[in-house]
Amino acid sequence: MSDIIILSVPVFSTLSNAAFALRKEVFVWEQKVPEEEELDSYDLTAIHYVAVAEGNVVATLRLITQPEHMKIGRVAVHQAWRGKGVARKLIERAMADARAKGQERFYLTAQSDKLGLYEKLGFVAFGPEFMDGGMPHRAMRDYDKASATLID
Numbered sequence: 001m002s003d004i005i006i007l008s009v010p011v012f013s014t015l016s017n018a019a020f021a022l023r024k025e026v027f028v029w030e031q032k033v034p035e036e037e038e039l040d041s042y043d044l045t046a047i048h049y050v051a052v053a054e055g056n057v058v059a060t061l062r063l064i065t066q067p068e069h070m071k072i073g074r075v076a077v078h079q080a081w082r083g084k085g086v087a088r089k090l091i092e093r094a095m096a097d098a099r100a101k102g103q104e105r106f107y108l109t110a111q112s113d114k115l116g117l118y119e120k121l122g123f124v125a126f127g128p129e130f131m132d133g134g135m136p137h138r139a140m141r142d143y144d145k146a147s148a149t150l151i152d
């Protein structure tokens, strides 16, 4: 795989705007998430990450600091770059940066057909399936794993 550079970028920067364009392409156009739900007020305060390859933003995610954990969201990889370990690299880097600042608990809501990706990164699903953006989701976390599986 060609070199992938992972960066944390400020909102409203050129790179975060490219990330928002990628999110629109992936979530709104490809997955038919309602456009009015895609960008939200969390984007103003979230920590945005991009993966840059061959001069383009090819993947993105955001981290939202919540009282009980850090929430990972809006994980999107350009279609042409999927299946090459880009999401794994991006998520691992974002989590490592947060851990270096003392964060020990991570949470996310995953599309139900994507649980395997996050299980490989140490997350377990908990609680019932629910709909978000028109797609079934499960909550997942990488802490209190024994009790997480008991809630099912």
Ligand SMILES: CC(C)(COP(=O)(O)OP(=O)(O)OC[C@H]1O[C@@H](n2cnc3c(N)ncnc32)[C@H](O)[C@@H]1OP(=O)(O)O)[C@@H](O)C(=O)NCCC(=O)NCCS
Binding pocket: 026, 074, 075, 076, 077, 078, 081, 082, 083, 084, 085, 086, 087, 088, 089, 109, 110, 111, 113, 114, 115, 116, 117, 118, 120
């Ligand atoms: C889901 C998505 C982010 C995965 O990105 P990716 O760069 O192709 O994933 P990676 O190549 O880093 O995969 C890492 C590992 O997870 C696995 N994996 C990836 N997608 C998976 C899926 N849908 N189900 C189960 N396992 C999956 C890979 O096989 C790989 O395993 P390995 O390390 O043992 O080889 C990408 O397909 C995407 O952007 N999809 C559209 C948007 C989306 O669905 N976002 C996630 C919302 S929860």
